[in-house]
Amino acid sequence: MPHTTAPGPPPGARTIVVTGALIAAALTLTGCASSAPARLGSPSSAASPSPTEPLLTEQAGSGTSVGALVKGFPTQLVPVPDGATVLVSSAQPIDGGLTQISLNLRSAQDAAGLLAAVRGPLLAAGFHEAPPAQPDPGLAAQSSFSRSDGTELVLVGVLDRDGVRTLTLGGRVHV
Template sequence: MQRPPVLALAALLCAGLVACTPTPAPPPSTSPTASASPSPDETLLATDTDHASAVGTLAPDFPRELVPVPEGAEVLVSAAEPTADGLLRISLNLRTEQDAAALLDAVRGPLVAAGFTESAPPVPEAGLAAQATFSRADGDELLVVGVLDRDGTRTMTLGGTVARPAP
């Protein structure tokens, strides 16, 4: 027996609705929810970092003599990655209670002693307590430093490219 077209269409729609109906969500879990603030031993970074970066310490190839960690500062994350043109791309993020001027002085000393020239930014970045740019070798080597001051703690970020240290 042949179905009228309206019944066939209704049958197809019902079959489509059954196939497209989403599965009900599982009941809410009674397990504890995530904390808004991580515990001191948690990290927001992936745990399987490559050899060019390190969490809580200086990366293996980081130029420690050129950019030493200021006294009393805690390294949050660092990286040192060789580039194709023979330079080293570095970054350093640290936290300290040192005031912004002393922190910038601690970075400035070794860089200026190594032949870097300091320049102030044309327009200081809003919200930063201190900021400076250091360059050497006609600008091939360039480091930018910014210091954020929040609630008595300074966070410093330094990044750029430098010559690879001699082995």
């Protein structure tokens, strides 16, 4: 019997896998999950997003906002970088006085600049940065920040695709 290999993933599938892996890691480390599933477009729409393309096909939950910062999002701790467009944000109180946060935004700013814009306020607030031991080669920039013996944790990843960066941030913080 001849040896054959399965065809590779369709174009754009890596974008979904990398972003999905980062989000899954953030949710796993923070011990929280949303009750509403995310709706992703086809792989081709993920590879070249349209600014008018809807991100979610269902209404966002009470702690989530599409296209803007949700009320209660800790902007003093995680500000939106200049010139960035907020895609989705959330802030949900969880046990221990913590708030589960997530932020997805799009920007033309370079990956290092986006990470620096998030890094500065977190370090100033007493978080410690720990770059990944094994960086994901599909991400242009990534890091994690922790405070309070790891009780507070923020994971950040930046995907660089066709001259546009998408920053995904998730974690749990005291606000």
